[in-house]
Amino acid sequence: MEIEISSSIHLMYVSEIQQEMYDSAQRRGTGIAKRSIEYLSKKITEGNAVVATDKGKWVGFCYIETWSHGQFVANSGLIVSPEFRHLGVATLIKDKVFTLSRNKYPNAKIFGLTTGLAVMKINSDLGYKPVIYSELTQDEEFWNGCKSCVNYDILMKKERKNCLCTAMLFVPENIKNSAGKSQSENQYNNEQESSFSI
Template sequence: MEIEISSCKHLMYVHEIQQEMYDSAQRRGTGIAKRSLEYLSKKISEGNAVVATQNGKWAGFCYIETWSHGQFVANSGLIVSPEFRNGGVATLIKKKVFKLSREKYPDAKIFGLTTGLAVMKINSELGYKPVIYSELTQDEDFWNGCKSCVNYEILMKKERKNCLCTAMLFVPEIHTTKAAEKVQPKNEYNEEKSRLSI
């Protein structure tokens, strides 16, 4: 299995990717907003996506988008070909697209909307936390992207406060702070002093 940052060589899979996104949303009755071939092709050719293949066959896909002038990044459109499901492909793709997002936009908050338990689990392992919708980008273009979702009416009836998707957010400062706390050197002077005073 090859999990690669996208390039023009992956454009040959764009029709399959778009169709599987549509079919998957229809089967579940929720989820992935429809994206045009032009939109997906642009993501692929600009290197803003991750594509999984095996022996020349398309296996999976996910892309990144920036919102609110780069303050937020979404990992969107995660899809795995039915032939390759239940084999850990989604996890490999999510890890790769997360790493790509962190490299390209190290200070951005990374978020996702999902109805899938498996994706929630992967996101949790990467450090995402469930949040309310108001913590996500308020960029109108992002929310306009939900118009092609079958649940758009629900979203609007709830005034974009929630929907059937779970919102998850990774905040880089929190993780940087926690990592720094873990590697803080021990204060041996204070430990020695405590021991002597006992």
């Protein structure tokens, strides 16, 4: 299996990725902001996504988006093909997209919204902490992306203070160890040297 930063060669998987994002949310009965084929295609061609494949078959996906003029980066849309679940693929993809985010935006706060316990655990292992929504970007365009979520009414009734998703945030300068580097940054540096092919 290969886990790579995306390029135009991965566009062949975009319809399958979009469909699995939707189907997975339906099966779990949770909300997910729908993304168009055009939106996902742009992420892929710009190199702002990570795609996992195995012998020409799509395995998993996640993309990054910047907000508030690069002060915040979201790692979003994490999805793994059903036949490759429970094999640790999501963790490898999140590691790779986290590294991509840190390389492109080293001073940005990295955040995510999720209802998934497994994603919360992965984020926690990377150094994210649960936060209240006011600590996230207040960029209107980000919150407009929630409009297609089935839980959007809840978000608005709560005046964007909380919803069913848990907000998690990684702040580069917050997690320092005795060597003066964050634990997650040490992990990030180690990951840069390791291969993501298994």
